[in-house]
Amino acid sequence: MKAFLRNFMIDYAATGARIKRLRLKNHLTQEQLSEMIGLSPKHISNIETSNAHPSIETLVALSNVLHTSMDFLLMNDIKQNQEELFLKELQDLLSDCTPDEKTELLEITRSIKSILRKNRSKK
Template sequence: MNKNIDYTALGKRIKEKRIENGLTQEQLGELCELSAAHIGHIERGTRILSVEVLFRIAQVLNVSVDYLLFDSVENDNILNSIAPILKDTDKNKVNHFLNTVRVLAENIDEL
């Protein structure tokens, strides 16, 4: 299996999430301890990221590393949108919700 990372697509997803979060390149750079120029190169796909830099960017943008690396699937967007909704909810209720989702997922072919 010989697959290459599409750094242009990766940069595009980073840029989209940066804009969604209302951040400038300068602000993202500051939060990730990188220069705005470096962020610009990353977003254009002209600079290869280290794992550490990719991880920092993902943390600041509140997305998973796999979301940035791989083409997002519609289900990923749904799961990412659920997390903020459950953020301040009682942990027991969240666990109940997750168990319900788990049971549904395990039996999805029977629905």
């Protein structure tokens, strides 16, 4: 058990970045979010910039308000969920795109994939 805990390190910078991204996705200011969970806007800012580490209680409150799970907020070391997170983030990025934008992004992605694979095969 100690070995597991030693290997499980929370990346507070990544957690803060995810909190900020979700806050912005939900069209919330730091002030609005802080009012919703009972913290100061400065503390929210410090969490987002990893100058403060959120407590379990704060993470629970944030996950509830931001409509996400705690594992998503803390997820860097949980490898089995990486594909799921990638797909969720991709879906979030595409959610406000027009059909034409989605088509263009798909074509660009196919081109980039082809270029990446050609470059890998040359190495």
